[in-house]
Amino acid sequence: MLKMTLACCKLYISESRNKAALESIERAAKLFHEARLINKFEDETYNRVGYTLVSKLPPKLPSGFSPLKDAPFAMVESAYKAIDFNVHSGSHPRLGVVDHICLHPLANATLEQTANIARSLARDIGTKLEVPIFLYGAAHEKGRTLDSIRRELGYFMPNTRGNIWAGGPNSENLPICPDEGPSQVDPSKGVIVIGSTRWVDNYNVPIFSTNISAVRRIAKVIGERGGGLPSVQAMALAHGDGTIEVACNLLDPSKVGGDKVQVEVERLAREEGMVAGKGYFTDLTQEEIIETFLDNEDSSVDHYSNDL
Incomplete structure (x- = not known):
């Protein structure tokens, strides 16, 4: 112990x-x-x-x-x-x-x-x-x-x-x-x-698109402030040519972790006609x-x- x-x-x-x-x-x-x-x-x-x-x-x-x-x-x-x-x-x-x-x-x-x-x-x-x-x-x-x-x-x-x-x-x-x-x-x-x-985890999910407005809609729906996943904060950030990330703070990762965020971002991206890649932790x-x-x-x- x-x-x-x-x-x-x-x-x-x-x-x-x-x-x-x-x-x-x-x-x-x-x-x-x-x-x-x-x-x-x-x-x-x-x-x-x-x-x-x-x-x-x-x-x-x-x-x-x-x-x-x-x-x-x-x-x-x-x-x-x-x-x-x-x-x-x-x-x-x-x-x-x-x-x-x-x-x-x-x-x-x-x-x-x-x-x-x-x-x-x-x-x-x-x-x-x-x-x-x-x-x-x-x-x-x-x-x-x-x-x-x-x-x-x-x-x-x-x-x-x-x-x-x-x-x-x-x-x-x-x-x-x-x-x-x-x-x-x-x-x-x-x-x-x-x-x-x-403890806070940071988890980013790439979306292969240049449509920042659409990815911002996804980020808004994902985050708790927009009625999405509890204890999650999210924003859309351009990340090189052809990629925009949904960058998330997971304020209570024991309840909502990167796996749940990944599934939800993939679902919302499909609804927008886009493809989400595999997310990653920054620490x-x-x-x-x-x-x-x-x-x-x-x-x-x-x-x-x-x-x-």
């Missing part, structure tokens, strides 16, 4: 084509051996990379200390030195160079523990790196949801023609007040959304992440470094 306490931090950066920038971010993370990089997922079309870090949590964390705060902070700081949001473009929505950070409790950890780390990380980034931070989930005093804060910040609307998000914010003024950091945006950095929730499962961490706990060469 697993007795140690484990937690996870997922960190999404708006860059995948600048390899030198990614290498500097990864070097910064590896300075903190207690927080291990378990997985890296790159998508050049979206121009986005997701990192998964895992660490043990001691029974009582000293004030202001956690490997899952210090390692992500170093990665964020490195990202701002290496990436200019003004020259970024991709077909995935984003709010900043570092777009999204989320902490999840794993084995024996509590949501309160990860929420405390998230708030502490947000304070440090907001104050020391002077970036507006918006909190959500257990890290926010009222439990604000990720999709609601993104809607308020215009996350789901492309800021150029077509389906591409390009450059920094059009205005330095924010429509709502951030929870941490300055009230104005540095266009070279953007803003960050930081939260803490129970390991919760169980695989724990297993990978434990398998490599005593190893000097971890799973992640073998992938580089």
